[in-house]
Structures are given as C-alpha cells and as structure tokens.
Amino acid sequence: MTGTPTAQAGPATTGAQASPQTGTIYQPDLVIVEAIVDETPDTRTYRLRFADAAKAASFSFRAGQFGEYSVFGAGESTFCIASPPTRTGYLECTVKAAGKVTGGLREVDVGDVLGFRGPYGNVFPVEEWQGRNLLFIAGGIGLAPVRCVIWNVLDRRDSYGEVTIVYGARSVADLVYKRELEEWAARADVRLVVTVDPGGETPDWSGEVGYVTPVVEQTAPRPDNAVAVLCGPPIVVKLTLPVLEGLGFADDAIFTTLENRMKCGVGKCGRCNIGSVYVCKDGPVFTAAQIKTLPQEF
C-alpha cells in the first residue's frame, strides 16, 4: 500500500459526525476520485479525497466504519471504508459491480466527483487488542473491511503480537489487493496464507488450493491471547465460526462485520435491522457472541 502512515489518529468521532457544511444529514460531501485500481475483473478500488480542504483536514474515522457513497444520478450505496484510519488525506472503498450504483461506478473516471456521507457505524476495538495476537480471515471481497484493520495494525506493528492472515478467493483472478498480498507475504512479521478454491489455481500458482475453512483448520492458529477478525460471504462466515470455536477461540474474541441492505445509514429508514439491532447504528461490527443472540434474519 502506498503512502507512509501518519501519527496515530486521535480519538475520533465514532458516530455523530460534525454536521456537513450545508444541507441535511442526507446530503453528502463531495469527493474527487484520485485513483482507480482494478482488483479483479469485476472489482475496483477507488481512492477518494474530499473536495473541500477543511473537510479533508478534519475528517477522521475508525476501522470498521462505513460510508454511503454517491454516484449522482445512479444513487447511493454502502461500502466499508477500506483504507486504514492511520493513512490520512484520502479514503478508499472496494466495490464489486452488482447493481445500479455499483454498475454506475464502473463508468467513473479519475477526476470525477462522487459523494460521501459518513463515517457511520461502530468500530473494531483495535486499541483494546494491543499486545494480543491477531488472526485475520477473509473470503473474496470480504477482505476489504479486514484490510482496513490489517493496515491499521501494521502501521502500529510494535503494539501487537503475532499477525496471521488467511485469505481465499474463488480463483487467482478473484483475489483482491494482489499487490498488498505480495507486500504482506514479503514481511517477516506477518504470516500470510493465501488460497484459491479447487479449480481456481493457475499453473504457476504457489499458494494453497482449498476452501478458506479447511485452510484455516490446516493453518491451526493458536487461540492463546488471540483475537480473530473474520469477513466474507455468508457461507464462509457460517462454516468458519465453528472451526474457530473448535480451535479454542472464545465467542467474544471473534469479530465480524455484517452487511445488510441500507439506505440512510443513520438508523431512520427502517431497513437494515436484524431483530432489535440496526446494522448501521448498532453494527456493522459484531462479535460471534453477539451474533448468536440475533434472530436468523440475515
């Protein structure tokens, strides 16, 4: 990842943002597309900076939070902030083309103006994890929110114990953040295991072949003093949680981030709740212990 980390971002607002310069809570700030990276055939990372200098200077967020990104004319869509809070001056989102807004994003060029509302939602308690060993597990584009935490941690490497990353995608082409995977692989202070589904390997593939869940089992991470961060398609999360429990990870030491259909992002439009929990306000970050209390409605 380019750019050097800056000093630790101070205690940031975790929620009620300073009201935008003009307009209601539903009006975004303008952001300019600085760079676009093709991660996979259908997934891109957009690097954005605020058009307004004062907003750019004052904006901060914490790992786990998301934003509502506007493609004016197509609409708004919810994506996590995929860049870490330790890198200021820009923010990134990683987007897979799936519908109207994400499809509209494919038409966007460097220099175009989009909208951003946020940061919304709760956070990964990254500060509380200092001194602990960290296990990151992700599947497919689920690596985006996890990547935010990974860089947050790597930018403060000395404050954390062992860092293990297990990442899998359907095929080599579907791996996101390929250059960063190479960077992490090259670091002596990170253990990286990358896998593709059986049949997804290329002839020169030197990583693992297998679904994420059995690869996690093989990797046999130790639960001692460890925290796990897990994100991926529902099936990956569903199958990997019992594996982690089997390895001895406590339910409140396993963190994931949920997504649900959202519109307002601020708890009013009534759309994103799972039982009594609003993913946009009470989430999107939850522990496995909390997930178990939720009705199976996601």
Place this chain on the structure above:
Amino acid sequence: MSDETIDDRVEGAAEAETIDFANDDDVAAPRRRLLLTHEALAALVAELAAAGTPAVAPAWAGDAGRAAGATAAARETEYRTVSGAAELAFGERLPRLSLKQFFLPPTEVLFSWRRSGGGVELVSAPTTFEDQVVLGARPCDVAALPIVDKVMNWDYADELWNARRAATTIFGLSCGVEDDSCFCSAVFLEPAASRGSDGRLTPVEGGYLVETFTDKGEAFVAGHDALFTELAAGADGAALDAQAEGFRAAARERVAANLQVDHGRLRDWLDHHFDDPFWASLGPRCNGCGVCASVCPTCHCFDIVDEPESVGRGVRRRNWDTCQTCVFTLHASGHNPRQDQNARFRQRVEHKFLIYPLKFGDVLCTGCGRCSRACPTGQDLAEILADIDALAAAGEAAS
C-alpha cells in the same frame, strides 16, 4: 452514534420489562380553557385561509369516489388545507391518511445536483417552513408525532422532519371512538389524549371547549383572540366542563372494550418466539401490499432514490416505503433476509411492539385502527395482539 454496544442493550432488556410508558413528554394541565363556538370556528378557518395560511383540518374528500360499489354513507375524509367551514369534517369518519404526510411527505427532495465544469454542485432542500396550524386532528394521529420524533433524532437529527414539526401548531379534537378497530387505550393513550398537542378541542353544546397546553397553543389563541371566549365562571362554565368530561369518559369506556394487553408479556413473547408457527398463520393472508404502512401514523420507513431530471442534473428524493414489500431487504446479490410474507409480517409486529419499545421506550403504534380497516385481506391488529398476549399468558401459566 451512542456508545451503547449490543451487550448493553441486551443487558438493558431486563430493564425494558419495566419501561415506564407513562408518556414522559405528556403535557401538563391545561393553561387556559376557552370556548370556541361553531360560528367562531368557521370564522377562524376563513380568517386563516384569507391570510394565506389555511389550516389543515379533517375535511370531506373532494375526489371522485371509488367506482366499485361504495355506499353513499361511505364518503371519505382526509386531512388537508381548508378554505371554508363547509369543507370541515370534524368528528366524522377518521381521515383516511394520518398527519404523517405533513411531516414526512410521500416524496421529498433532499437535495439537487448539477454537473458543471468538471465538478458537481449540490443545492440542499430548504429546512425552514412556513408556520402551519392543524385544527381538529385525532389524538391518535397527534400522539404519533412525538413517538416518531425519537427515531428522527436518534443521534442524528433529521432536519426536515424537525423543521416541519417546529413550524406546526396542533390542536387535537377529543375523539368519540371510531369503531371496533381502534385501541388507543391499549397503547398508553386514550380518545382525548393530549400527547403531542399544543391544544385540544372537545365537543360541547354550541361548539368546542378549547384547552391550551403549550406556548405555541397559547400564541395561536392569542393571535385570534376575538374568536375565543373565556369559559364563564359558575354554573355555565361548570356545565360545559361536565359535558366535555362526559364526552371524554364515554369514549374512554367505549375504546377500552376493544383491546387490553400486557405489554411486558407481549414484548417478552415477541423476543423469544421469532420462529413460532404463529407467524405462518398470519403471513399467507397478507398481500404484501403495505397499505397498513401507508395509512399508519407511526410507520416512517423510507426509500432514497436519485432521479435525473435532465442531462447532467437531477434530485435525490426520499419516498415512503414499507417493510412489507418483497424487495425491501433484497440485496443486490439476490440474497433476501426476509424471504416470505411470514417473515415480513413478523417484522412489522416486532418493530412496533418489541424493537421500538426497547430502543426508544415507546410502542410504535397509537391504536388508530387504520391498518385493520384498510387491509384488503382483513388482517386485524387488535386481534393479532390479543392472540399473542393469549399465547404469552398460556406460556406463563405453563411454566
């Protein structure tokens, strides 16, 4: 965003059993008591219209009327601005939509955008509104407003809702109870509830007893001083008082017969019976049409859409929406957490009687009964609540 984690909320649930629903922002005793005759009311309506600030009031619907065999007696009423007393429908049928449309319009522009140069200009929707008065609204419609205020100010303040609220003065009209579908007294209200109102009218001989509760109510009366008369001291005043109280008491008794439930027990059942077969007994009948949400004073779910208006410019709007449609929670991936009407109907009941109370200390329902009257397939909310309460009671007895 509050720092409350889900754990806090789960722990707090035990306290939720003892949520004190005594309306914490219920108004105090009336400040002034006045008489407004029928003639004076007509003059008031005319005065307001002439000043270019017509009142919103229950009025006879001015439309063509349904084609398919409605009877003459079924002429409908609606809340709208009125220009003369002839339009007023005080104490007639419950207006078909609630007051919600005046605070959360069916469609509302949030901002407009325009591409210019290489950039984009945004113009925000205005967040100040002309003062408006509502006369003669049903208490169930008025009480809905402070209830919805809570979600509209949950950490983030919805400026559009709040501005409309601030600009509006509301005089309720004590209700004589519409029919068997109402149940305001089962949701911490009553037919003469003053919650959310700046003043209240109660029918008496010759006109209305008017009480003011707030500064806004006082200011409105002061602005039309000549039309209100102080309640006479002595026997005349006492007689009118007695009439008003008699009207209100009869209404209370009538509506109480429609439904009584134990809300703590209800919430507890809802919290622990997510997969109960009871939901499969309700889902099949439901059309998923969402008429219940349209007519409901407290339903507030909305959609946000971008709407191009010309090349390079357009608006972003929010529009009424409902959890009852099949696409409400549909992900772009095709995954839908609520796959059938059993799940969607359950969401409606849970939102109103479990989730909103847990989060905001209020039931998201004022017992107006519109959903039951309007439902094309006869879903009867009072019956549903009674059934759930019965299940809950049976469960308690068994344990």
Place this chain on the structure above:
Amino acid sequence: MTELQDTARRLLDEGAVRVVIGWEGGRLGARPAFVTSAADCDRLIFDTRCVHNLATFLNPRRSQVAGLGKAAVVVKGCDAKAVAGLLREAQLERDGVVLIGVRCGGVVGEPSALEPPALTAENVSSRCWGCDVREPGSVDVLVGEARPEPPVTAALDERVAALDALSPAERLAFWTKEFSRCTQCYACRQACPLCFCERCIVEKTEPQWIETSPHPRGNFAWNLTRAQHLAGRCVGCGECERACPVGIPLGLINRKLQQVVYELYGYTVSEDPTVPAPIGAYATDDTQDFIR
C-alpha cells in the same frame, strides 16, 4: 354453506389438498381463510361480504402460501376468470389446484360488516352488473344454492361514459387530480391476481423505466403502465380499487380498457382458459388496420 364446508372437509380428509383457501367471518367482517384441518372447515362461509378475489393467493411467488401445499380455492365466477387468466398465461397447472365454485348472487363493495348485508343498487359491487358467470363453469366442484340476480347498477359504465364526454383537457385534469393522491404504494398491484411478475417493471432499476417517486410524472407513468399491462387481462374484480388507501377510482380506467378491447377485438375475458386473449395470442387473420 354446509355444502361448501362438507366439500372442503372431504378434500382435506382424502388428502386431495393440503389447504382450502376460502373465506371466514371475523371480528371485522369477512376475510380470506387458509384451512388446513378438517376440523376447521366450519369456519368457511360464503355470503355477500365475500368480496375478495382469492385467485390472488395462487400467485406462485407467494411462497408462504405455496408452502402450505396443494390448495383448493373457493371461487366466484369473477374469481374463476382470474384463475383462467393464470392458467392461460402458464402461471398454474390445472391439476395443481382444485377449484370449488360457488353460485353467486353478487357481493357488496366492502367486506366489513358483522352480518351479511342484503344487496341494494347502492351497495352492490359494480363488478356484479351484467355478470355472466354466476355459476362458474370451469371448476371441479360447484356448491351453493342458486341465488337471485344481483340488483342492477350501471353506475360504472355511466361514469366511464361521463369521462368520455369530457374534452381531453378536462379528462387530463380529472386524472391529474385523482393521481395526485397516489403514493405509489403498489397495493393495487399486490391485490391483483394478474399482477404476478417476479420483478415488476417499476422495480427494475437498470434503467429505472418508471419513476417510483409519487409526483405527477411518476404517478401517471405507474398507473397508466399498469393499466396497459392489464388491458385484455383484467377481470374487473375491483380488488385494486378496494385496496387503494386513498380511493383512486381505478375501476374507471380498467373498465374503459375492457370496453376498448371489446371494441377492437370483440373479446371479453373468458372463464375458459383455452380461449386465447388478444394480447398473447397470434392469428394470421388478426386485423392490421392500426398499421398505417
């Protein structure tokens, strides 16, 4: 009524169906009922309050109904026409449903009365005028006593004629005013047995063919598109209008289109699913005089 209940009981006992969809009396009037056990069959009623078109519940997308298993559905003649529409358009297999026809003497406009009202020219539903299917013919079982003809009311056709007599500008003003109340809630669509599309045109976003916002432009687009999509298919059951929370007289549009289809194609919706509808059927001798 006993004949209806006995029929339902027999079908359930024999295992011919898993659920009987009919009407029951409730606290607030008649409403649809889903009876799955023989013991509950005495809930089933048929009287002048039984307005609802139960064919709507046969929409295959309603998985919570389909999940109850093979159904028998009680149908009046107008409802049977809607079932015929579903069969004609391949939404149902004929042997996938059992049809219990009821002899009908008309229904009122609204189901909400504690006791079944006697029919008068004022309260009878406009769909009943000129009804030619008071004994539905395409059903598996026909129950109930023969009933007298419903009171005559030509009110719907008179109102359509009155609209036709207006100038285009006046008619536009009329509908602009009526549609101004529309909130695009889509209750009309949900109540309609023939609006069965998996993904309605108004829900398609790439591109957004019809604006979902309830302003005049969006409301005209929605209501007129829906009317067009129903032309030649609408059975005139009036459920759309009954469902509308703001009382838009949708019956006037649907009736007008029924008249237009009849004028152009000599066709009225048939209870016989093998009779092809003008839209959706092609014959080499179809008139082509609209091609100029």
